[in-house]
Amino acid sequence: MLFCHSPSGTVVPCSSAGRAPRWAPVRRVASAMLVGLTLLGGGAGVAQAQSACTVPLASSESIVRFLTQATFGPSKDEICRLARLVAREGSEAEGFEAWIDEQLRLPVTPLADHFDPDSGNLQHARARRFAWYEAAVGAPDQLRQRLAFALSEIFVVSDKDGTLSRRDGQVGLQRYYNMLLKGAFGDYRSLIGEVSVDPVMGHYLSVVRSQAATAADGPQPDENYAREILQLMSIGLDMLRPNGEPRLDRDGNRIPTFDQDTILAFARAFTGLNYDLGEPDDNPCRGWGGRGTDFTRPMVLCERYHDADEKHLLAASDRSAVLPAGQGAARDIEDALDNIAAHPNVAPFLSRRLIERFVTSNPSPAYVRRVADAFNASGGRLGATVRAILLDDEARSERIANRSYAGKMREPVLLVTGLWRAFGGSLAGLDPRVAAIEPFGQAPQGSPSVFNFFQPEFQPAIDTTGERLPAHILSDGLYAPELQVMTELATIQTHNDLRLLIHGNAARVPLAFDDELALQRQGAGPLVDHLDQLLLAGTLSDALRLALLEILESPASNRDWPVRQRLYDALYLVVTSPEFAVQR
Amino acid sequence: MSNATPSRRQFLSGCAALGAAGASATLANLFHVSQAVAATSSATDYKALVCVFLLGGNDSYNMLVPLGGAYGDYLTARGTIAVPEAAAIPIGTAGYAGRTFDSRAFGLHPALGAGEANGGLSALYADGCMAMLANVGTLIEPVRDVDDYQSGARRLPDYLFAHNHQQLQWQTADGSPGGQGAAGWGGRLAQEMVRHNANGGTLLPELSMNISLSGQHAFLGADSVIPYTMSASGIERLALPGAEGSVRQATLRRALLGLLGVPNHLMGDHLAATKQRADNVAELLSGAYDATALDTTLYPAESSLGAQLQAVARMIDVSRNQLGVRRQIYLCTLGGWDTHADQNARQGALLAELGQALHAFHASTRAMGIGAEVTTFTASDFGRSFNSNGDGSDHGWGGHQIIVGDAVAGGDLYGQVPELRLGSAMDTGRGRFIPSTAVDQYAATLARWFGATDLATVMPNLASFGASDLGFMAG
Structure with a gap:
């Protein structure tokens, strides 16, 4: 049904307006104005007048879009900060660049220690997730936080593992995450160096206490980490061109990056790693063969169980593929990681993985190439890589953002953090034991396997968009990774979770709606414009606009449908809509 | 079993007869259907296939252990991850005597006999309600032996030994590398059933013939089949x-x-x-689903798979009795099988859970009187390296699978067990054995039982292999 504005400003079905042309279809009230969004900022009951700002409508859309990509969701304070930078620098492009550079210089906000040693496994899991949400929503170093989350979906460890689900494991998972936070802007080679000797990874992909074979038909080294670091964390399965497209051989076939022998060689290079069960000068072989673990310190090297023979690694790498015999475990591991990091696939492979996490599921090869170039030019620095990702024309162009397949889906936790950050939500001071922070269909560091919650190449089995849109996911060869977790079941659960975060549940994170209530008093139009700007970067569809106006202007009595509930309901309709689920 | 052709298998097993008469009487009180359901029950022609996908790659060489003369090679390759010979539950050789296994004895992993309440899977095998298919895996064309494998003359599945790709190829099995978005064979089978007989499929456009209890996987989807994904905890409505x-x-x-x-x-x-x-199905079914009552006492406690199979049983009840649905394909999964480390403890627990859950689900189907109309089968990314890595095993290729139901010609082994020795003719390295039977043949055997007549449409690469009926379905 089409809705129209009546002359008095209320919304009625267009059909009841007959054919009277004076009732124009509903339009955005502020569409041609430069007054735009007024943001008062601050949390409930906290006066933060300094963050109040007025952003010209045209800028607010690109600012909100940028912050949706670069943070856990645009907060009013961050919108104002970026608006001031844009004003100071004189252009959006320079303002965004200044914001990124500011972010690159901010100190790390590590996840806070909320673990209660006297509590059990489940409370430890809760404490870890609470700390994660607390930082995602409240930490000033948003770009680093968002990048660490992206890295946690590439260098995957998960508490779905039995050992890591327990207390020590949960504490270890958080320390691992803090390691990702710390190294997020640094270089790739250093990061895989830390990941490869981390005891949480050591356990998760069972490289810890993998030992050299003593007989040809006896036990061989564990191949798990060797395979997955190659397949998922560095070079992938196919040889790539610098733009991320697969290289093809003369017959048009893809060229594998490695075979089983390569994996076994890496597995041999990674032998001898042990938990650090003692003082630094203690015997690093202590506890080998036992069940003792340590998730607090990097693994140590036990030469006795390291494979000392020569190893042949990735020949396509720019660094030597041959590890000479007898050079020791430490040198073997360093050389093996050098061999991986210098493989030409790393730049396009990792660039594409990161673009998918920040901007779009379907980058053009040229975009991947530009980011890969930035990766290489910076010596593999991830901060510089993300800078290139966010400032690229393909990330910034509104023309591209308006395509029917632009951007990506917001995964469930991003829906939640987006809602919270928009309305001053903060977990500071809440009780980690009871706050409503889960499950949201996804828990950080809680994926079912090392293949993350979803896979980059996911395509649904069928195109359901029919003839309605000019492009299709499957038949046009597009990808939609996040759709993998958005099943019938998940759509309902996510919807119901979001309802509780807005309407229900005493344990919910408190949100501040002072600005919105003030706008609501001015009329439905200004409030809808504001929600459009703040949550959807100005992309609100006519259909959703009409639905919101209908709610806000329903003739139902105030007793039956109180004003404040209408605001909540309008917000609920926005955040549960398919529009909010997409990050363009 | 009214119109099944009697076979040698049934004589041997007796599972079907027991299922139809004896057991359902004794188990009648397991399943308390509502009055309304009881009154309207009885779709005459109903069949369900239930795939239990073991995510991560089940080390099936410990699920079925060679005994006697072959145990020495097994112990050499497996070392500390070997199942002690005395602990394995020997399975009778009567069933397969005279076929490829003669003179070879096997036992089941002891965890498959676990469960004081139901005796796990070894009881089902002994009763003839469970069969095993040996050394089945992803293939594009037959690969005779390791020389054939290395010759370059055989088309091999892409990305062997990689979890995600091998899962996809198991689930799509159409002779192609099976990328994301490819149709699953469960999807193609559903499509085929709908195409040939509208009443053979679901009568309701709202509810797909194919239902997943564990998220989206390629297996259930096809061009015109959008699987429905539900939770083991029921059908939630929009709040x-x-x-x-x-x-x-x-x-x-x-x-x-x-x-x-x-x-x-x-x-x-x-x-x-x-x-x-999701909303359509929830509005249509959540009330009826909630009204079903299932005796859950036999299901393993706190088991993800147990909960999924309970939900399948309830969904079958609702679909069959209230919606008149006549064909359904379900997918359940159980993760954790990627046992590179700590395999003895981890795989033992998983096998116990699997065995008890399958046993309990089989009891549920019998209580509903459809023990012979529901066939449950396992699949997994790959088998694992026969060679140990110290306390686990690494990614392999062929592996054994389990088929359960009263229509199964059970108490028997099918396919071929390769010579279980490192360096044997089928060993591509570290005991990653070349499959001797293709997933396509496994699927075709199940599809034929399900009622598909045009097997080449369901399994387009079937002609590349030998038998399209592996014989493990009696009914």
Whole structure:
């Protein structure tokens, strides 16, 4: 049904307006104005007048879009900060660049220690997730936080593992995450160096206490980490061109990056790693063969169980593929990681993985190439890589953002953090034991396997968009990774979770709606414009606009449908809509 | 079993006869259907296939252990991850005597006999309600032996030994590398059933013939089949603010459903269509689903697979009795099988859970009187390296699978068990054995039982292999 504005400003079905042309279809009230969004900022009951700002409508859309990509969701304070930078620098492009550079210089906000040693496994899991949400929503170093989350979906460890689900494991998972936070802007080679000797990874992909074979038909080294670091964390399965497209051989076939022998060689290079069960000068072989673990310190090297023979690694790498015999475990591991990091696939492979996490599921090869170039030019620095990702024309162009397949889906936790950050939500001071922070269909560091919650190449089995849109996911060869977790079941659960975060549940994170209530008093139009700007970067569809106006202007009595509930309901309709689920 | 052809297998097993008469009487009180359901029950022609996918790659060389003369080679290759010979549960050789296994003895992993309440899978095998298919895996064409494998003359599946790709190829099995978005053979089978007989498929456009209890996997989807994904904990409905029946709630419901039909963005629209289907099914079925009552005492406690199979049983009950649905394909999964480390403890626990859950589900189907109409079968990414890595095993290729149901010619082994020795003719390295039977043949045997007549459409690469009926289905 089409809705129209009546002359008095209320919304009625267009059909009841007959054919009277004076009732124009509903339009955005502020569409041609430069007054735009007024943001008062601050949390409930906290006066933060300094963050109040007025952003010209045209800028607010690109600012909100940028912050949706670069943070856990645009907060009013961050919108104002970026608006001031844009004003100071004189252009959006320079303002965004200044914001990124500011972010690159901010100190790390590590996840806070909320673990209660006297509590059990489940409370430890809760404490870890609470700390994660607390930082995602409240930490000033948003770009680093968002990048660490992206890295946690590439260098995957998960508490779905039995050992890591327990207390020590949960504490270890958080320390691992803090390691990702710390190294997020640094270089790739250093990061895989830390990941490869981390005891949480050591356990998760069972490289810890993998030992050299003593007989040809006896036990061989564990191949798990060797395979997955190659397949998922560095070079992938196919040889790539610098733009991320697969290289093809003369017959048009893809060229594998490695075979089983390569994996076994890496597995041999990674032998001898042990938990650090003692003082630094203690015997690093202590506890080998036992069940003792340590998730607090990097693994140590036990030469006795390291494979000392020569190893042949990735020949396509720019660094030597041959590890000479007898050079020791430490040198073997360093050389093996050098061999991986210098493989030409790393730049396009990792660039594409990161673009998918920040901007779009379907980058053009040229975009991947530009980011890969930035990766290489910076010596593999991830901060510089993300800078290139966010400032690229393909990330910034509104023309591209308006395509029917632009951007990506917001995964469930991003829906939640987006809602919270928009309305001053903060977990500071809440009780980690009871706050409503889960499950949201996804828990950080809680994926079912090392293949993350979803896979980059996911395509649904069928195109359901029919003839309605000019492009299709499957038949046009597009990808939609996040759709993998958005099943019938998940759509309902996510919807119901979001309802509780807005309407229900005493344990919910408190949100501040002072600005919105003030706008609501001015009329439905200004409030809808504001929600459009703040949550959807100005992309609100006519259909959703009409639905919101209908709610806000329903003739139902105030007793039956109180004003404040209408605001909540309008917000609920926005955040549960398919529009909010997409990050363009 | 009314119109099944009697076979040698049934004589041997007796499972079907027991299932139809004796057992259902004794188990009658397991399943308490509501009055309404009981009154309307009895679709005459119903069949369900239930795939239990073991995510991560089950080390099936410990599920079926060689005994006697072959145990020495097994122990050499496996070392500390070997199942002690005395602990394995020997399975009778009567069933397969005279075929490829003669003079070879096998035992089941002791955890398959676990469960004081139900005796796990070894009891089902002994009763003839469970069969095993040996050394089945992903293939494009037969690969005779390791020389053939290395010759370069054989087309091999892409990305052997990689979890995600091998899962896809197991689930798509159409002779292609099977990328994301490819149709699953469960999807193609459903499509085929609908195409040949409208009444053989679901009568309801709202509810797909194919239902997943564990998220999206390629297996169930095809061009015209959108699987329905539900939770083991039931069918949740959209929660709306406001009082039931209020203007507020009605307005919100109309608004949010209306938005789902408005084109906006490729991915958003896909999500909207999914949400629309979810709401349709929830409104249609959640009440009836909640009204089913299942005796859950036999299911393993706190088991993900147990909960999924319980939900399947309830969904079968609702679909069959209240909706008149006649064919369904379900997918359940159980993760954790990627046992590179700590295999003895981890795989033992998983096998115990698997065995008890399958046993309990089989009892549920019998209690519903459809023990012979429901066939449950396992699949997994790959088998694992026969060679140990110290306390686990690494990614392999061929592996053994389990088939359970009263229509199964059980108490028997099918396919071929390769010579279980490192360096044997089928060993591509570290005991990653070349499959001697293709997934395509496994699937075709199940599809034929399910009622598919055009097997080449369901399994387009079937002609590349020998037998299209491996013989493990009696009914």
